[in-house]
Amino acid sequence: MRVAFISLHTSPAERAGTADAGGMNVLIRALAGALTRNGITVEFFTRRASADTPDTVTLDDGLVIHHISAGPPRPLPKSEIDQHIDEFRSNLGSLDRFDVVHSHHWMSGVAALPLARAAGIPHVMTFHSVAAHPNSPLRDGEPAESPARLDGEVMCATQSTLVLAVSRHEAAVVIGRCQADPERVAIVRPGVDIDLFHPAEPGSTWTPHPDVEPGYLLFAARLQPLKAPDLAIRALGLLPDDERRDLVVAGQASADFADYEAELHRLVDDLGLSDRVTFLPGQDRADFAQLLRHASILLVPSYSETFGLVALEASASGIPTLAAAAGGLTEAICNTHTGLLVPTHEPADWAAALGELLRDPDRSAALGRTGRQRAESMTWDHVAEQTVAAYRRAIASGPVGHVCFVHAHPDDETLASGALIAHLIDEGLHVSVLTATRGEMGGVAPGPLTHLAGTPELERRREAELAGALDSLGVSSHAYLGMAPARVGSEPRRYLDSGMQWLESGLAGPADDVAEDALTSADEAEIVADLVAYLRRVGANLVVSYDDDGGYGHPDHVAMHHASKAAAAELGLPFAALTPDRDNADRWFDLDGYLPRVAEALRHHRTQLTVHDDGATITHSGGQVEAIRTSVGLKGTFPHLP
Structure with a gap:
C-alpha cells in the first residue's frame, strides 16, 4: 500500500514546540515510521519554507519529504498560509500513484481532496485540531487563524472518504460542528514511543539548566493562550514558598502569537517568580524525552486538546500529569490512575491540586508506575495496525x-x-x-x-x-x-x-x-x-x-x-x-x-x-x-x- 501524507502548513521534520510545530508533527512522523515498519510506503508533501530546501529529502529514519512551492519560500504565519492552498494543489500535481491520500490539518485537506477525487483515490482526513466559531470560549477549540478555516473544515469532514479522529471528543466535534457522517468517522488514538520515553533510572538526577533544581515541574507546548502556560505560572505563584518547585516552560511562540512569550515573561516578573521559572526553546525528541523523564509532574492546563499526546509521553516516562479536564485530555489520562484532571481553569484550583501531589510523593510515584504500564499497551505499531485497517475500510468504501x-x-x-x-x-x-x-x-x-x-x-x-x-x-x-x-x-x-x-x-x-x-x-x-x-x-x-x-x-x-x-x-x-x-x-x-x-x-x-x-x-x-x-x-x- 502506498500512502501520501499531506502536511501543508508544517513539516514533519520541524521540532515540536517551535513556530506552528506541535503534537501533530510528532504524531505524523511517528505514525509514518510505524506504517513503514508494517510494510506501507509513506511519502510526505509539505510547503517549501526555504529557498535552499531540495525538492525531496530523506530523513535519518528513511522517511521521504517532498517540498512543494506555494507562496514565498520562507516561514509564514499560519494565518497567511491558506492564501497559497490553490498554488500548493497546482504544484502538487497528480496523486494517482498512491492508494490512499491522508491529509493532516484542514489546509492539507482542502488542497488534496480535489486531487484524490480526480484520481479516484480514497481521501482520509485527520484534523488534529478543530477551530472554534468566532466569539467562542477557548474551551471550544483553537481560534480560527483565517476566515476560510470553518468552511474548509466542513468541506473536509463532509467530502472525505473517512475521517480519523484521535479521540472520542474530536469525533463528536467533527460530527456535531463539522457535519461529518458518523458512519465515516473512526477513532484511532495516538501512540507513544516507549523506548524513547521511559522512566529515569532510580536515584538519578538531572536538570536542563544550572538554575533549575531536580524535581522540577514541566510545561511543554507551543506558547499561545490556548495552551494556558500562564495558568501553570499563576498556580505556581499561589503555592506556599516551601512547597514551590522550579517550573520549566519548554516551547516557543509562533508568528501569530509573537508577543505572547513576552507577556509570559512579564507575568513571571510581576509574580516574583524569576528565580523559579526557566524558559527553554522547543527540544528535539531525544532532549525532550530526557527533560520529561526527570521532571516530577507535567502540567497540561490547555483549554482544549483533541488528545494531548504529551500527557501519554509523560505516562511512558513514569511521571504523573496534572491536566485540565478538557477535550481529549480526559482520554489521554486515566483520572486518579495515571494523573489528575482539574475541572476548572481557576489558578487556585490548580494550585490546590498541584500542592496535593507535591505533598504526597508516594501517590505521585504510583500514578507514574500505572501510567507506564498503560503506555506500554499504546505503541505506535499498534496504532499503525489500526490505521491500516482504516485505510482498507476507506479503500473498500471508495470508488472501487x-x-x-x-x-x-x-x-x-x-x-x-x-x-x-x-x-x-x-x-x-x-x-x-x-x-x-x-x-x-x-x-x-x-x-x-x-x-x-x-x-x-x-x-x-x-x-x-x-x-x-x-x-x-x-x-x-x-x-x-x-x-x-x-x-x-x-x-x-x-x-x-x-x-x-x-x-x-x-x-x-x-x-x-x-x-x-x-x-x-x-x-x-x-x-x-x-x-x-x-x-x-x-x-x-x-x-x-x-x-x-x-x-x-x-x-x-x-x-x-x-x-x-x-x-x-x-x-x-x-x-x-x-x-x-x-x-x-x-x-x-x-x-x-x-x-x-x-x-x-x-x-x-x-x-x-x-x-x-x-x-x-x-x-x-x-x-x-x-x-x-x-x-x-x-x-x-x-x-x-x-
Missing part, C-alpha cells in the same frame, strides 16, 4: 469497493488473475468470481484422475476443485453463469465448454464440433443479460475479464470478453482487461509475494494441471510447462485500485 472477475472455465481465475484476486481481498475490497462453464471439454492431467475424461463426474470434480481454489484465494462470493443469481428468470441455463483446437503454438481457435449448448452457441444477448443480473445482485462497481483475444484465443475466453464488456457498459460500470504484457497495461501489479497462495490454489485443480515441487511452475493437461503467473496488468479506463 467490489470487483467482479469473469472467467470462462475453472482454473482460469487462478491462472490469469489469482494473485490479483488475493491482493485485492487483502486490501479490503470485496471480490466476486463468475465462472461460465465447468471446463467439460478440457483435457485431464495424466495421473490417477484420467478416467474422469468425458464423464459427468469430471464436471462435478471440477466444481469441487474450483471451490477449493477460491477458498485458498479468499473468495467467498462465486456463481456459475446461467445459475441463480447469475440468471435472468427462474429457469436455469447450463452453459457448456465450447472446446478448442490449437491453430499454432500459443494460439487457439474454435473446435470443429461445437455443441448446441456450448457457450459460443448461445445468444450473446442472453449471456449479457445473465451477467447483468449477477453484477447487479453483488453490487460490483468494476468488471475484470480477458482482453479481446481471450489471452490465447480460446473461443470461450473471447466470448466472455465481449459479454463482460457489454454487461459493464449496460450498467455504466468500468471494465478492465487482464494482460500479461507490462507495456500494454494501464496499471501493472507486481505480486510475487502471493506465489505460495496462488500455488496452493492451483493444487486444487488436479484434473487440469500439476504444480511442480518447486511451487513456481506447472504442467498443463496438454503437457505445456510454464511459470505460475503472479504479475499481471489491467488495461482500460477504471478507477484507482490499491
Whole structure:
C-alpha cells in the first residue's frame, strides 16, 4: 500500500514546540515510521519554507519529504498560509500513484481532496485540531487563524472518504460542528514511543539548566493562550514558598502569537517568580524525552486538546500529569490512575491540586508506575495496525469497493488473475468470481484422475476443485453463469465448454464440433443479460475479464470478453482487461509475494494441471510447462485500485 501524507502548513521534520510545530508533527512522523515498519510506503508533501530546501529529502529514519512551492519560500504565519492552498494543489500535481491520500490539518485537506477525487483515490482526513466559531470560549477549540478555516473544515469532514479522529471528543466535534457522517468517522488514538520515553533510572538526577533544581515541574507546548502556560505560572505563584518547585516552560511562540512569550515573561516578573521559572526553546525528541523523564509532574492546563499526546509521553516516562479536564485530555489520562484532571481553569484550583501531589510523593510515584504500564499497551505499531485497517475500510468504501472477475472455465481465475484476486481481498475490497462453464471439454492431467475424461463426474470434480481454489484465494462470493443469481428468470441455463483446437503454438481457435449448448452457441444477448443480473445482485462497481483475444484465443475466453464488456457498459460500470504484457497495461501489479497462495490454489485443480515441487511452475493437461503467473496488468479506463 502506498500512502501520501499531506502536511501543508508544517513539516514533519520541524521540532515540536517551535513556530506552528506541535503534537501533530510528532504524531505524523511517528505514525509514518510505524506504517513503514508494517510494510506501507509513506511519502510526505509539505510547503517549501526555504529557498535552499531540495525538492525531496530523506530523513535519518528513511522517511521521504517532498517540498512543494506555494507562496514565498520562507516561514509564514499560519494565518497567511491558506492564501497559497490553490498554488500548493497546482504544484502538487497528480496523486494517482498512491492508494490512499491522508491529509493532516484542514489546509492539507482542502488542497488534496480535489486531487484524490480526480484520481479516484480514497481521501482520509485527520484534523488534529478543530477551530472554534468566532466569539467562542477557548474551551471550544483553537481560534480560527483565517476566515476560510470553518468552511474548509466542513468541506473536509463532509467530502472525505473517512475521517480519523484521535479521540472520542474530536469525533463528536467533527460530527456535531463539522457535519461529518458518523458512519465515516473512526477513532484511532495516538501512540507513544516507549523506548524513547521511559522512566529515569532510580536515584538519578538531572536538570536542563544550572538554575533549575531536580524535581522540577514541566510545561511543554507551543506558547499561545490556548495552551494556558500562564495558568501553570499563576498556580505556581499561589503555592506556599516551601512547597514551590522550579517550573520549566519548554516551547516557543509562533508568528501569530509573537508577543505572547513576552507577556509570559512579564507575568513571571510581576509574580516574583524569576528565580523559579526557566524558559527553554522547543527540544528535539531525544532532549525532550530526557527533560520529561526527570521532571516530577507535567502540567497540561490547555483549554482544549483533541488528545494531548504529551500527557501519554509523560505516562511512558513514569511521571504523573496534572491536566485540565478538557477535550481529549480526559482520554489521554486515566483520572486518579495515571494523573489528575482539574475541572476548572481557576489558578487556585490548580494550585490546590498541584500542592496535593507535591505533598504526597508516594501517590505521585504510583500514578507514574500505572501510567507506564498503560503506555506500554499504546505503541505506535499498534496504532499503525489500526490505521491500516482504516485505510482498507476507506479503500473498500471508495470508488472501487467490489470487483467482479469473469472467467470462462475453472482454473482460469487462478491462472490469469489469482494473485490479483488475493491482493485485492487483502486490501479490503470485496471480490466476486463468475465462472461460465465447468471446463467439460478440457483435457485431464495424466495421473490417477484420467478416467474422469468425458464423464459427468469430471464436471462435478471440477466444481469441487474450483471451490477449493477460491477458498485458498479468499473468495467467498462465486456463481456459475446461467445459475441463480447469475440468471435472468427462474429457469436455469447450463452453459457448456465450447472446446478448442490449437491453430499454432500459443494460439487457439474454435473446435470443429461445437455443441448446441456450448457457450459460443448461445445468444450473446442472453449471456449479457445473465451477467447483468449477477453484477447487479453483488453490487460490483468494476468488471475484470480477458482482453479481446481471450489471452490465447480460446473461443470461450473471447466470448466472455465481449459479454463482460457489454454487461459493464449496460450498467455504466468500468471494465478492465487482464494482460500479461507490462507495456500494454494501464496499471501493472507486481505480486510475487502471493506465489505460495496462488500455488496452493492451483493444487486444487488436479484434473487440469500439476504444480511442480518447486511451487513456481506447472504442467498443463496438454503437457505445456510454464511459470505460475503472479504479475499481471489491467488495461482500460477504471478507477484507482490499491
